Amino acid sequence: MRLVLEFDNVTxxxxxxxxxxxxxxxxxxxxxxxxxxxxGFLGPNGAGKTTAIHLAMGFMRPTSGTGRLLGxxxxxxxxxxxxxxxxxxxALYHRRAERLVRFYGALNGMSGxxxxxxxxxxxxxxxxxxxxxxxAGKFSRGMLQRVGLAQAIVNDPELxxxxxxxxxxxxxxxxxxxxLLLNARNAGKTVFLxxxxxxxxxxxxxxxxxxxxxxxxxxxxxTDLLQAGDQTEIVVxxxxxxxFKGAVARDGVVSFSVPAPNQREALEKVWNLGxxxxxxxxxxxxxxxxFLEVTADPQSATSKGVQ
Amino acid sequence: MKPVLLIAINFAREQRWPMLTLLLWVLLLAFLGLxxxxxxxxxxxxxxxxxxxxxxxxxxxxxGGSAIYNERRSRRILAVLSKAVGRQQYLSGLVLGVTIACAxxxxxxxxxxxxxxxxxxxxxxxxxxxxxxxxxxxxLAGTVALMFSTFLNPFFAxxxxxxxxxxxxxxxxxxxxxxxxxxxxxxxGATVVNSSFESPGTASWFPIVLAxxxxxxxxxxxxxxxxxxxxxxxxx
Numbered sequence: 001m002r003l004v005l006e007f008d009n010v011t012x013x014x015x016x017x018x019x020x021x022x023x024x025x026x027x028x029x030x031x032x033x034x035x036x037x038x039x040g041f042l043g044p045n046g047a048g049k050t051t052a053i054h055l056a057m058g059f060m061r062p063t064s065g066t067g068r069l070l071g072x073x074x075x076x077x078x079x080x081x082x083x084x085x086x087x088x089x090x091a092l093y094h095r096r097a098e099r100l101v102r103f104y105g106a107l108n109g110m111s112g113x114x115x116x117x118x119x120x121x122x123x124x125x126x127x128x129x130x131x132x133x134x135x136a137g138k139f140s141r142g143m144l145q146r147v148g149l150a151q152a153i154v155n156d157p158e159l160x161x162x163x164x165x166x167x168x169x170x171x172x173x174x175x176x177x178x179x180l181l182l183n184a185r186n187a188g189k190t191v192f193l194x195x196x197x198x199x200x201x202x203x204x205x206x207x208x209x210x211x212x213x214x215x216x217x218x219x220x221x222x223t224d225l226l227q228a229g230d231q232t233e234i235v236v237x238x239x240x241x242x243x244f245k246g247a248v249a250r251d252g253v254v255s256f257s258v259p260a261p262n263q264r265e266a267l268e269k270v271w272n273l274g275x276x277x278x279x280x281x282x283x284x285x286x287x288x289x290x291f292l293e294v295t296a297d298p299q300s301a302t303s304k305g306v307q
Numbered sequence: 308m309k310p311v312l313l314i315a316i317n318f319a320r321e322q323r324w325p326m327l328t329l330l331l332w333v334l335l336l337a338f339l340g341l342x343x344x345x346x347x348x349x350x351x352x353x354x355x356x357x358x359x360x361x362x363x364x365x366x367x368x369x370x371g372g373s374a375i376y377n378e379r380r381s382r383r384i385l386a387v388l389s390k391a392v393g394r395q396q397y398l399s400g401l402v403l404g405v406t407i408a409c410a411x412x413x414x415x416x417x418x419x420x421x422x423x424x425x426x427x428x429x430x431x432x433x434x435x436x437x438x439x440x441x442x443x444x445x446x447l448a449g450t451v452a453l454m455f456s457t458f459l460n461p462f463f464a465x466x467x468x469x470x471x472x473x474x475x476x477x478x479x480x481x482x483x484x485x486x487x488x489x490x491x492x493x494x495x496g497a498t499v500v501n502s503s504f505e506s507p508g509t510a511s512w513f514p515i516v517l518a519x520x521x522x523x524x525x526x527x528x529x530x531x532x533x534x535x536x537x538x539x540x541x542x543x
Contacts, residue, residue: 048422057389059538085389091315091382103317107310107390151386204472 003068004190005033005056010065012051012214023054025051027214028065035158036186040205040222041194042287044295048214049194050088056192057085070159083107084157088164088194090148094137097147098126104151115154122150127176141168149177153184160191162185166200178204187268198287200240202226208287210294217294225290230260231283234267239275257283310392314400318407319407322370326408329366330415333359337419341426349427349469349504351448356420360499363412364492367445368407371452372464375533384538395530398453403447406442413438413445428504435473443518448472450522451490454529457536491517 012026012074025048033039043049054060058075073081092100101119110118123132126146131139136147145168152160160181166174174197181191181204195201201208202222209219218225234256241249244266248257258266263280270277319326336359377463378384387395417438425431451471455464472492479494487494491514498514523538 022418056537057385059385060413061535061537076423077391077396078388081391083389085385087382087385087389089382090386092386093321096469103313104386104390106313107387107392109391111309155390 002035003032004035004070004118005031005039005192006068006160007031007052007056008066008068010052010055010062010067012048012055012060013063015152025214026055026062029211029214029216030065031209031216031219033190035190036185036188037206037272038181038191038193038204039206039238040201041192041211042196042198042201042208042291043211043217049211050163052211053192053194056161057083081155081211082158084155084160086145086148086160086162086165086169090145092136092144092147092151094135096133096141097123097136097139097150098132100136100147101150101154105154108109108155110155118154118156119150122154123147125153125176125180126150127173142170142173145169146173149180158189160189160193162191163194166195166197174200186296198291202287210291212295218290222287226284227282230304231257231285232260232263233257233279233281234263234268235278235280237276237278239270239273243269243273253278308391311399311403314387314392314397315403315407318374318401318404319411322404322408325366326411329362329412332362333412333415337423338469338539340419340423349429351422352423353502353504354426356416356424357500357502359416360437361496363441363445364448364496366412367409368452368465368468369404370408371401371449372456372468373461374401374405374453375456376461379538383464388538393418394533397529398457398526401453402446402450402522402529405453406446409449410442411443413442416441420489423470425519429502433502436500439515440495440498440538443522447490447518447522447525448492450525450529451492454525454532457529457533463498472524488514488517490521 010026010029011024014023014025015021016023028248029048029052031052039151041049041052051060055062056069056074058069058077058082061075067074069076070079070082093103095103098119101122102115105115105119120129120132123129126149128143128146128150131143136144139147145165149162149165152162166177171179173239178200181193183290184191185206193201193205205222206227207219207221210217237253239254241254243255244256244258248255256266260282267277267280336355340348340355344353364378378387388394392406417435420429420434420438421431448468452464452468455467459467472490475491476487476493478489479485479493487497494514495518498511
């Protein structure tokens, strides 16, 4: 599988000139993103997500370690022609939306009728076609974020790097972004998505990585991570809630979980008691549970500010 | 070249309000000059003309010294540098943008100067020569300020620029006039400030060419420094 983004043992320290203090934002961070996937990049505030993204975009240089973006070292301007980037808290010039998108497209070497058509098309994709001639300086934060998204996709990029793309959006716009990401993946593009909206990530991402204190704390396929080990959830009807330890009664059914090897035994007990089995499913955890587990575990990452 | 032009035009556009204010000031003074008795008050007119010239020199340092800082503070730099734009191209755009902003002002000052001091007997061709001197000085001063702003905040960048531009002038006073040409901003400014109706000054192109070469040199130096600077932006 072709790799589109690679971090190889990257460390980034911020140094304060006056106090000589150093803050290690990334500590031996390694990660690879494969072509054609939607990759979720998670972590609490200050974990180093934005630093990692800014390193990949070439805004900063790593203190140590290397990285590659679409096969080129971080910071190669020509490579960015094939990348779409949306920064956290997007800030754009105060211009009419269509002109703004055309400006950013032109910076990527686009021109003429193709650029005009594409600018109109991406504004339509983000639902701003009726506001194309309005000054972006007068837009709400959500609309600004959508213009930001439009400028990120105007060059039809191979790789989309999005830092909190849905933070200011209403639910309808979030659905629009979700569709945009899924369409991008279906078209063979890669999406690197940093977000705090775990439910969104859970819905669209093929793989996720959790960053904690500058280190990679957990990474894997979303489906694998959400699988809660060997637990099975059994939902039954017509038995007393007291029959199984930890069982919960709700809406006329009783649900409980058992280790998978004990599943048969539990089902037989239900039948022996005259109960009716409604469903048996492998127990799934939410990404939120995993996130909380990882970020609460002091062993999951040990990087910190160093004096 | 296209991204450089786009960034330059965009920069000049972003400075439209201070530029408009400056242009209105020039127009107002020109209007006052025209409604007064031009021949009786011609020295006052020339003084105002020189004063306007000094303003743009100061503004070029302000434009150059604050350009990167403003872009970083507003976080707009991220969207620009996320495109296929190299750091060197970005800085070139800013240098060109500062020069365009100053050129617009110099053109307006040249036009109004031609109406006012020209009508009072100052050679019009020399008005335009002085404007070329002024523009060369502004481009160099703005580029020096931009270079310092790659690693200093605008306040310190302006101070450092004033020092770098002022030291050769000071050396020229004490060690010999040729020292003033090390960084010829002061010499070019002096050509404008010392001109008079009786002696409009000699039209030497040497400091203009030198300023052009040094603008290029400082631009290259800024690009070299800026290539190693982290674009840290304020986090909301």
